[in-house]
Amino acid sequence: MLILGLTGGIATGKSTVSRFLSDQYHIPVIDADKIAREVVEPGTSAYQTIVEHFKPLIPELTDSLKEDAPLNRAALGAYVFTHKEDLKKLNSITHPAIRKKILYLLLKNYLSKEPVVILDIPLLFESGMDWLCSRTLTISCDPKHQLNRLLERNKELSETQATDRINSQMQLAEKIKLSDYSIANDGSLEDLNRKLDEFVHQNLPALKVNQNCGWSYTISRCWNCFQVMFPPFAIIGAVCALARKKFNKSYA
Template sequence: MLVLGLTGGIASGKSTVSKRLQEEHHITVIDADKIARQIVEPGRPAYKKIVRYFGDKITDLILPDGTLNRSALGAYVFQNKGELQVLNKITHGQVRKEMLWLMLCSWLKLESIVVLDVPLLFEAGMDIICGTIISVVCEPKIQLERLMERNPELSRAECEKRIASQMSNDDKIKRSDYVLDNNNSVEELNEKIDSVIRKVQPSLWVTLLEYIPFIGALFAIKSVARRWWTHYEIRRQSKTD
């Protein structure tokens, strides 16, 4: 089973790509954002940790129905990188567990591809388990315009901070196997998506071979080793620059 990592900055068009993969190509997409919302529902371990840590810092953290005020939490952590790291530390571990379980379910169903839709794929270290990685990017100006249109409640400065808090497009591109430029129309983006899927779609024989324990292990080791080597090369280049 090919584990296809899908990532992209906020308002880059990643959700459009995810929707296309599900509706047109009938590929299972494991959505990290959706899981992240589920794990912070009242009573869940991550919810309790967030309330315990941020409760005294954000006055309106809890809504009348007991759920988290995600807007207030987001506004607070994006003003403070250190607090954002704390929030990520609380949630990332739980998100990983849920995603791994859903990956296992897809594997048991003999699916040839499963997509991990993760905004912070590289930052969370989940790229290491991906056989192929696709990044969706667009020009910063377009990204800002889209974010302001999508979230009118955010000021221009708040939108800029949210974009700046994420990994740059250049760094994503270095770590990706395919890059989808989303500066133009949805139709053009769809054509690019379809082209990539045609290239990466495993054959039936490859999919079946991966279910032979020894061969499957070799495929997994090869994939992790290739991703590790990419990390190593990037670190080496950054030291020489």
């Protein structure tokens, strides 16, 4: 299974790219932002820990009149953006739960024999999750376009606040340098879709494993059925594959 790590800067068009690849080519997408929202929903252990730590610091974190009210993510984000130690605390609460869910979904897609899976993580390199990926793709755009898109999307931000958020992330040039592939999203939606079609046709077919190859296919199918029947072996197999990938990257 090919794991394509998708990243980029804020407001560069990552969601548009993942949606196109999912709709047009039926490639499963594991969305880290979506998972990050799910793991802090009311009733989760992460939610409880966040409320206990941050509620005294951020009174508007939740509606005090409602038990298990959803987190005010805007208030939480604004606070940790200017309090770096509390940002580390928040990450220490949420990141383990996010990683656990990502690994679960990767294993689920592996057992489903998906040839390609997109791992959409905005902070792919910053979080160190790129070692999970077979290949990485960065979506970039001109800084002026990026700022205008962010201001259009988040109308509550001033230009200074939007610029600060962009500058708080790893520079796009550095992400491009670390990536296997990059696509510039400076034109129209049609232009972006054309580039994505070219990317898929030029790269993904050559990277897919041919699953219909005689005895190797039969053995693969038998091993897959065995892992479905005995989940511990599936977990061991997935962990070994990830460890082997990390080893190969370290000594490449």
